[in-house]
Amino acid sequence: MTTTFKQHLIDPEICIRCNTCESICPVQAITHESRNYVVDAAKCNFCMDCISPCPTGSIDNWRLMPQTQPYTLAEQFGWDDLPAEKTPEQLAAMGVAEGVTVTADDAAPQAQTDAAPDPTGQAPFNPSAYNATLPPWSAAHAYTNLYGPRAAEAFVTATVVGNVRVTEVGTEYDTHHLMLDFGAMPFPVLEGQSIGIIPPGADAQGRPHHPRQYSIASPRNGERPGYNNISLTIKRVLQDHQGNAVRGVASNYLCDLKVGDTVQVTGPFGTSFLMPNHPRSHIVMICTGTGSAPMRAMTEWRRRLRKSGKFEGGKLMLFFGARTKEELPYFGPLQSLPKDFIDINFAFSRTPDQPRKYVQDLLRERAADLAPLLQDGNTHTYVCGLKSMEEGVVLALRDVARGAALNWDEIGARLKREGRLHLETY
Amino acid sequence: MSTINYSDKIPNNVNLSEDRTLQRALEQWQPNYLNWWQDMGPEGSVDYDVYLRTAISVDPQGWAQFGHVKMPDYRWGIFLNPAEAERKIHFGDHLGEAAWQDVPGEHRANLRRIIVTQGDTEPASVEQQRHLGLTCPSQYDLRNLFQVNVEEGRHLWAMVYLLHKYFGRDGREEGEALLERRSGNQDNPRILQAFNEKTPDWLSFFMFTYFTDRDGKFQLCALAESSFDPLARTTKFMLTEEAHHMFVGESGVGRVIQRTVDMMNQLKTDDPAKLRAAGVIDLPTIQRYLNFHFSVTIDLFGADESSNAATFYSTGLKGRFEEGKRQDDHRLKGQTYQVLNVVDGKLVEKEVPMLNALNEVLRDDYIKDSVGGVERWNRIIDKAGIPVKLKVPHKAFHRSIGSLAGAKISPDGQVVSQAEWDAKAKEWLPTPEDRAYVASLMGRVVEPGKFAGWIAPPVMGINRQPVDFEYVRFN
Numbered sequence: 045m046t047t048t049f050k051q052h053l054i055d056p057e058i059c060i061r062c063n064t065c066e067s068i069c070p071v072q073a074i075t076h077e078s079r080n081y082v083v084d085a086a087k088c089n090f091c092m093d094c095i096s097p098c099p100t101g102s103i104d105n106w107r108l109m110p111q112t113q114p115y116t117l118a119e120q121f122g123w124d125d126l127p128a129e130k131t132p133e134q135l136a137a138m139g140v141a142e143g144v145t146v147t148a149d150d151a152a153p154q155a156q157t158d159a160a161p162d163p164t165g166q167a168p169f170n171p172s173a174y175n176a177t178l179p180p181w182s183a184a185h186a187y188t189n190l191y192g193p194r195a196a197e198a199f200v201t202a203t204v205v206g207n208v209r210v211t212e213v214g215t216e217y218d219t220h221h222l223m224l225d226f227g228a229m230p231f232p233v234l235e236g237q238s239i240g241i242i243p244p245g246a247d248a249q250g251r252p253h254h255p256r257q258y259s260i261a262s263p264r265n266g267e268r269p270g271y272n273n274i275s276l277t278i279k280r281v282l283q284d285h286q287g288n289a290v291r292g293v294a295s296n297y298l299c300d301l302k303v304g305d306t307v308q309v310t311g312p313f314g315t316s317f318l319m320p321n322h323p324r325s326h327i328v329m330i331c332t333g334t335g336s337a338p339m340r341a342m343t344e345w346r347r348r349l350r351k352s353g354k355f356e357g358g359k360l361m362l363f364f365g366a367r368t369k370e371e372l373p374y375f376g377p378l379q380s381l382p383k384d385f386i387d388i389n390f391a392f393s394r395t396p397d398q399p400r401k402y403v404q405d406l407l408r409e410r411a412a413d414l415a416p417l418l419q420d421g422n423t424h425t426y427v428c429g430l431k432s433m434e435e436g437v438v439l440a441l442r443d444v445a446r447g448a449a450l451n452w453d454e455i456g457a458r459l460k461r462e463g464r465l466h467l468e469t470y
Numbered sequence: 471m472s473t474i475n476y477s478d479k480i481p482n483n484v485n486l487s488e489d490r491t492l493q494r495a496l497e498q499w500q501p502n503y504l505n506w507w508q509d510m511g512p513e514g515s516v517d518y519d520v521y522l523r524t525a526i527s528v529d530p531q532g533w534a535q536f537g538h539v540k541m542p543d544y545r546w547g548i549f550l551n552p553a554e555a556e557r558k559i560h561f562g563d564h565l566g567e568a569a570w571q572d573v574p575g576e577h578r579a580n581l582r583r584i585i586v587t588q589g590d591t592e593p594a595s596v597e598q599q600r601h602l603g604l605t606c607p608s609q610y611d612l613r614n615l616f617q618v619n620v621e622e623g624r625h626l627w628a629m630v631y632l633l634h635k636y637f638g639r640d641g642r643e644e645g646e647a648l649l650e651r652r653s654g655n656q657d658n659p660r661i662l663q664a665f666n667e668k669t670p671d672w673l674s675f676f677m678f679t680y681f682t683d684r685d686g687k688f689q690l691c692a693l694a695e696s697s698f699d700p701l702a703r704t705t706k707f708m709l710t711e712e713a714h715h716m717f718v719g720e721s722g723v724g725r726v727i728q729r730t731v732d733m734m735n736q737l738k739t740d741d742p743a744k745l746r747a748a749g750v751i752d753l754p755t756i757q758r759y760l761n762f763h764f765s766v767t768i769d770l771f772g773a774d775e776s777s778n779a780a781t782f783y784s785t786g787l788k789g790r791f792e793e794g795k796r797q798d799d800h801r802l803k804g805q806t807y808q809v810l811n812v813v814d815g816k817l818v819e820k821e822v823p824m825l826n827a828l829n830e831v832l833r834d835d836y837i838k839d840s841v842g843g844v845e846r847w848n849r850i851i852d853k854a855g856i857p858v859k860l861k862v863p864h865k866a867f868h869r870s871i872g873s874l875a876g877a878k879i880s881p882d883g884q885v886v887s888q889a890e891w892d893a894k895a896k897e898w899l900p901t902p903e904d905r906a907y908v909a910s911l912m913g914r915v916v917e918p919g920k921f922a923g924w925i926a927p928p929v930m931g932i933n934r935q936p937v938d939f940e941y942v943r944f945n
């Protein structure tokens with residue numbers, strides 16, 4: 045069955061062709077002809093770097109499309125205005141089951157497009173509109189782009205010092221916990237940031253591979269405290285989003301690395317998906333699959349602080365989804381964290397003889413505890429995992445707010461403004 | 471010992487705190503700059519909190535921070551695009567050599583001249599726009615005007631930084647002089663003529679930001695290719711901000727047109743007199759303003775044949791628009807380009823060496839870009855079902871630089887006699903009556919969400935704020 049995604053498009057009626065977006069896009073997803081500026085669906089990774097610098101807002105347009113049939117560049121070059129959102133019937137005619145966004149990875153929640161609200165009366169629900177671009181007020185200062193095409197050094201070389209599988213052997217998807225050491229090279233990081241890995245070799249056109257991004261899974265003082273190392277959580281990609289067999293370039297390269305191998309790293313990246321540092325801050329973490337990496341980093345940093353007696357309070361709440369418990373990275377270690385330290389909620393969508401459960405179901409179940417947190421200025425919420433979870437999760441948060449007779453539009457806007465809701469999906 | 475925190479006072483990404491000489495020079499310049507802003511910056515705005523976009527760093531998250539700021543407290547600063555490791559010169563005689571991190575002695579005078587000329591346009595437009603705040607058509611537009619002004623101010627900073635850092639005492643003197651010249655002043659005018667013209671009303675302002683700030687885009691693009699790396703990096707970053715200025719112009723004129731065609735349909739008339747009576751600007755007047763601003767602006771590119779342009783290119787000081795994307799040899803020796811001339815009462819094309827025609831090449835690139843936006847204005851008219859099209863005049867129309875200076879050419883490119891010119895000029899260029907009518911519309915509207923009667927509200931607010939957002943707080 046065909047899956048859908050939100051295609052990133054530019055409104056040619058409002059765009060003034062100023063070139064800002066093209067010059068800012070880190071992956072060259074934006075190009076132009078004499079007529080229009082357009083986004084290449086095959087390249088855009090939804091990093092949102094282009095959104096706020098665009099002087100017109102024309103860059104911030106999204107259309108639900110079948111993953112296999114996005115609007116092509118040629119189509120977009122010919123537009124005078126944006127096409128209307130496809131109706132469920134049109135999508136069905138293109139092979140999408142009516143009204144439903146089916147995700148490739150069933151571990152991810154199913155977003156019901158027919159449940160999408162319509163804040164303006166016309167536009168589809170746009171969860172990224174609530175995504176904060178500023179960090180929490182008490183976040184530490186992040187370094188970014190120390191290595192990369194626009195920095196003094198194109199990359200830094202790191203050495204693999206550990207590579208272990210963190211999901212059970214024998215399940216379909218293996219996920220690896222990879223440790224990298226930077227030796228004497230500076231690579232300061234914070235929980236929530238990500239790095240780029242440049243896979244060796246070249247793509248089909250003979251160009252060097254573009255770097256792939258991975259969230260850092262270790263806390264700021266190292267996977268091993270006091271050492272210049274970090275860890276990553278890598279899922280081996282063996283199928284594309286449509287379920288066709290492919291061998292993901294970077295993920296397979298990384299999962300197969302041996303201790304002692306070296307890798308080329310760019311980054312660090314990320315200045316807003318950062319944890320609060322004030323002692324009474326609460327953290328709500330919502331993730332699927334490898335979206336757990338930044339959550340592990342934050343949890344571990346809090347655990348270390350608590351152990352050293354430097355932390356006063358603040359709740360941690362984790363909502364974690366996977367197909368089965370065997371596919372859930374870090375399942376074992378998570379189980380052994382004290383209950384008074386972290387409130388853990390698992391959602392499994394493929395446990396035999398049990399109803400499918402997704403993270404947004406869990407959010408609704410725990411509404412009574414989440415509603416007061418949503419109103420508390422000390423609460424910071426993080427969402428990370430597959431792109432397709434984003435809409436469902438933000439809608440669930442909205443339902444939690446509405447269920448408690450709160451005005452979601454106000455709360456959502458405040459969360460964004462105060463750097464308290466962060467979405468990172470891929 | 472000084473206790474000033476330079477990254478607060480002069481936000482920068484050029485390690486200012488480690489360069490004592492530069493610090494001292496800029497510290498001396500800064501109070502004069504602030505005095506200039508007090509005297510010549512937007513009139514009456516000192517206490518306003520304005521919803522501004524401020525750059526606090528050059529990465530995507532940092533350079534577009536929105537919030538209410540008092541304009542004198544704006545973070546005027548020095549931001550350069552990050553350096554590209556081992557950048558190479560990619561055109562001219564030095565092609566393939568390492569880009570210069572310092573000014574080569576033999577190019578010092580030319581580089582200084584280029585930087586001073588660019589720098590001079592920045593305060594000039596602030597001066598030209600000084601009184602516009604008093605007649606703004608809405609709070610939204612007032613905010614846009616101020617945004618344009620603070621960025622021009624910051625671009626001046628950027629050029630002064632280069633002068634101070636790389637040109638020693640000469641540079642400091644040039645820096646001072648930038649604050650002493652005044653737009654339109656008889657004794658000490660701005661360097662380029664278009665920057666001594668008045669910007670008397672908001673239609674002129676929108677035309678100026680559409681056409682003349684777009685000249686800025688093309689000049690900055692050409693400088694962003696420069697072999698002198700600090701200049702390339704500064705102008706690259708300035709370009710990201712320049713976009714907003716063109717947006718103000720393009721959407722501004724578009725909204726004027728929108729309001730006019732709405733009224734045309736409402737009153738079912740295209741009679742300028744009736745439309746003026748209804749308080750909107752008729753399309754023929756808009757066309758005349760367009761003709762004026764377009765022709766004045768294309769003069770800014772300079773003479774169509776210029777040995778300076780050839781030198782700037784060959785020596786690697788200034789490239790072409792999108793030099794890096796072009797597929798030729800990037801040296802251009804032995805190639806030719808067509809420029810226009812009037813011979814025996816006819817416009818004819820003449821082949822000249824490409825290097826000498828680089829001003830014309832840039833002008834033609836500019837014209838292509840300008841035409842695109844005019845076509846988008848036409849779509850507004852078209853959508854309203856009105857069979858009129860605005861047109862960019864012929865490039866030989868109303869020119870006063872180069873071989874076309876003084877030639878009498880109609881907007882559609884026919885050579886005409888002096889008598890015919892005199893008879894028709896009032897159909898082609900804004901008349902004193904046009905200007906007086908437009909001036910009569912200029913009142914001050916500052917209630918949030920309210921707009922003057924001659925302009926439509928924008929489709930979208932700034933930074934996705936609602937249109938009736940409080941963009942300016944008057945204290």
Ligand SMILES: Cc1cc2nc3c(=O)[nH]c(=O)nc-3n(C[C@H](O)[C@H](O)[C@H](O)COP(=O)(O)OP(=O)(O)OC[C@H]3O[C@@H](n4cnc5c(N)ncnc54)[C@H](O)[C@@H]3O)c2cc1C
Nearest residue numbers: 256257258259277278279284285292293294295334337470
């Ligand atoms: C900010 C950010 C953080 C990220 N953090 C992590 C992380 O912590 N751990 C992690 O494993 N990944 C993470 N990713 C995803 C990662 O960057 C790569 O996209 C992923 O590893 C696939 O790369 P690849 O080279 O193996 O596949 P490619 O060779 O790039 O792609 C092969 C095919 O698989 C599809 N595909 C890509 N990713 C997936 C997927 N996840 N599921 C199904 N199909 C896919 C592609 O569309 C393509 O058709 C992150 C991405 C971003 C933007």
Ligand code: SF4
Nearest residue numbers: 069088089091092094
């Ligand atoms: S969202 Fe990011 S990747 Fe996509 S077009 Fe914008 S800048 Fe490029």
Ligand code: SF4
Nearest residue numbers: 059060062063065098
């Ligand atoms: S930044 Fe916005 S206005 Fe400029 S070209 Fe891109 S989409 Fe168009």
